[in-house]
Amino acid sequence: MPIPIATSAGKIDSALFDSIIRPKLGRRRAELVVPPASGLDVGVIDIGNGNVLVTTTDPFFVWPDYGWERSAWFAVHIIASDCATSGLAPQYMTIDLNLPLTMSRDDLAALWTGVHQECDKLGIAIVTGHTGVYDNCAYPMIGSATIMAIGSKESYVTPAMATEGDHVIVTKGAAIETTALLGVAHYDYVSAQLGSKTADQARDLFWKLSVVDDALTAASVGVRGDGVTGMHDATERGLWGALFEVAQASNTGIDIYKEKILLPPAVREVCALYNIDPYSSSSEGSLVITCRSHKSSEVISRLADRDISATVIGELCPAEKGCWVHEGSSKRELTYPERDPFWEAFTRNTATGKYGR
Numbered sequence: 248m249p250i251p252i253a254t255s256a257g258k259i260d261s262a263l264f265d266s267i268i269r270p271k272l273g274r275r276r277a278e279l280v281v282p283p284a285s286g287l288d289v290g291v292i293d294i295g296n297g298n299v300l301v302t303t304t305d306p307f308f309v310w311p312d313y314g315w316e317r318s319a320w321f322a323v324h325i326i327a328s329d330c331a332t333s334g335l336a337p338q339y340m341t342i343d344l345n346l347p348l349t350m351s352r353d354d355l356a357a358l359w360t361g362v363h364q365e366c367d368k369l370g371i372a373i374v375t376g377h378t379g380v381y382d383n384c385a386y387p388m389i390g391s392a393t394i395m396a397i398g399s400k401e402s403y404v405t406p407a408m409a410t411e412g413d414h415v416i417v418t419k420g421a422a423i424e425t426t427a428l429l430g431v432a433h434y435d436y437v438s439a440q441l442g443s444k445t446a447d448q449a450r451d452l453f454w455k456l457s458v459v460d461d462a463l464t465a466a467s468v469g470v471r472g473d474g475v476t477g478m479h480d481a482t483e484r485g486l487w488g489a490l491f492e493v494a495q496a497s498n499t500g501i502d503i504y505k506e507k508i509l510l511p512p513a514v515r516e517v518c519a520l521y522n523i524d525p526y527s528s529s530s531e532g533s534l535v536i537t538c539r540s541h542k543s544s545e546v547i548s549r550l551a552d553r554d555i556s557a558t559v560i561g562e563l564c565p566a567e568k569g570c571w572v573h574e575g576s577s578k579r580e581l582t583y584p585e586r587d588p589f590w591e592a593f594t595r596n597t598a599t600g601k602y603g604r
Contacts, residue, residue: 255586256594258483261285261495262583286406286489286496288329288480299400303329307342307390309358313431317453319361324457325482325531326394327369331459332478332534333403334466335396337369342376342392345384369459404470406477409497409537411563413476416536416546418461418557420509421486422525423532425589426517427452432593441516448513458534464553465536465546474542481533484584487526489535491570491583497537500568503561503581521592527584537563 281291292300305326309318330337430449438446468474481489494501518525550557570581
């Protein structure tokens with residue numbers, strides 16, 4: 248009997264990626280200096296004259312129930328965030344739209360106006376793409392997009408550059424995306440169960456589902472030996488997944504102190520309502536930063552100046568020490584989460600209208 252790719256929806260795990268995808272990447276070209284790898288949000292191509300092209304691709308995620316303004320903002324920022332983890336500001340986009348037959352002209356106009364406006368704000372030029380309407384295409388994945396940036400070969404970072412002794416910083420906390428998307432999609436239910444104040448706080452987190460500002464602000468302190476050594480967007484499988492991937496990419500161990508991870512009240516309450524582990528659940532908007540220990544205070548200070556909360560939650564250690572989560576006087580091994588609890592809660596409950604556990 249065929250073995251399924253996965254038992255739940257979402258990004259495939261690193262073991263499957265490393266066994267099937269990574270060994271077969273077409274022609275190996277010398278100018279490709281950062282090829283695909285677990286824990287890396289971007290690829291990097293040396294384009295000569297001391298410059299590199301940084302590129303990243305993701306699904307174009309659109310959920311009409313958010314409203315077209317929110318949907319367009321989120322779709323752009325998901326991909327721009329990955330590009331910005333390089334430390335370079337996003338500059339160019341290519342996009343493929345595979346639209347459902349149910350989408351109206353007015354819907355497309357509203358969505359595309361939002362995409363244009365957000366790209367303009369971020370300084371992103373849309374350079375090419377494809378737009379079509381097809382059978383069996385459905386929200387939320389209605390295509391994909393690639394965002395690119397060009398900069399000096401000395402100015403970008405990836406988690407592979409992180410080293411032992413680097414501090415680990417996380418912005419905003421855990422399960423930001425999970426809480427925000429449930430707060431928007433299931434606002435009436437969350438309000439009825441937890442009160443309008445908590446529901447409003449959850450819904451308002453939506454506009455924090457980007458790490459573009461986080462990443463560029465952190466990189467402004469300096470990169471590599473001068474400060475930030477790597478950044479990773481904590482998306483599917485949440486903080487535990489992102490931290491595990493950072494350790495893999497940097498070939499280090501990691502010590503994480505759970506009590507130092509921010510967990511806003513709305514996150515705590517919404518995740519409890521849906522019986523979701525906030526640390527392994529989707530958290531677009533949470534940026535994992537590794538930096539030289541003597542620069543971590545400055546990174547946090549500059550983020551605070553931009554009204555971005557952040558804390559040092561641990562440090563990288565020799566690989567032979569392993570990956571650990573410390574909680575009080577006990578510790579447990581940090582492993583890659585088998586599944587992301589957000590997807591099941593979101594897709595099942597949104598489809599049925601029956602929310603909660």
